[in-house]
Amino acid sequence: GHPTRKCICSPKQVSGYLSKVSGPLLDRFDIHLEVAPVEFADLSSTAKEESSASIRERVQKARDIQNERFKGTSITCNARITSDILHEVCPVTYEASKLLENVFDRLGLSARAYDRILKVARTVADMDGAKVIDKKHIAMAVQYRSLDRKYWNG
Structure with missing residues (x-):
């Protein structure tokens, strides 16, 4: 999975490694991403980045929304939304619903993955200050399930 180095493992070794984490187990994680190695240019950059305090403030606003909800x-948080209130707590626009349907069909996602995507999209919408989940929130939540697509989907 390295972005610039060729894998030296045999297909059998790769398959053996991937079989250690089953699709159903991976399905139980709300977010899974690959993180690329940090480049030297990024480490040595003097460009100003968003401060931890600013990020904390945005996260706290989203947590306050959830606490009120x-x-x-x-x-206690969106990850713990129960299935009986999922659609009440996670209203979506028509466009968001269509995108989620297309993703679900194209990637062959499970019901569990569908629920996880909705819950993550709810959090993304909270971070955005939105009451209704929009297409961009679904798109971001789907991006947070990259391993479903890269390694365990055919």
Whole structure:
């Protein structure tokens, strides 16, 4: 999976490695991403990046939205949304629904992956301050499931 180095493993070794993590197990993770190695130019850059305090503030605003949404329930965050209230808590626009349908069909996702994508999209929308999940929120949530597509989907 390295972006610039060719893998020296045999197909059998790769298959053996991937078989250690089953699709159903991977399905239980809300977010899975590959993280590319950091380039020297990025490490040595003097460009200003967003501060941790600024990021923390955005995350806290999203957490406040969730705390208000789930006040009086045992639910503590979007990841813990139960299936009986999923669609009530995760309203989507028509465009978002169509994108999710296309992704579901094209990638052959499971019902569990569908729920996970909706919950992550709910969090993305909260970070955006949006009450309704839009197409861009679904698209970002789908991007956070890259391993489904790269290694375990055919």
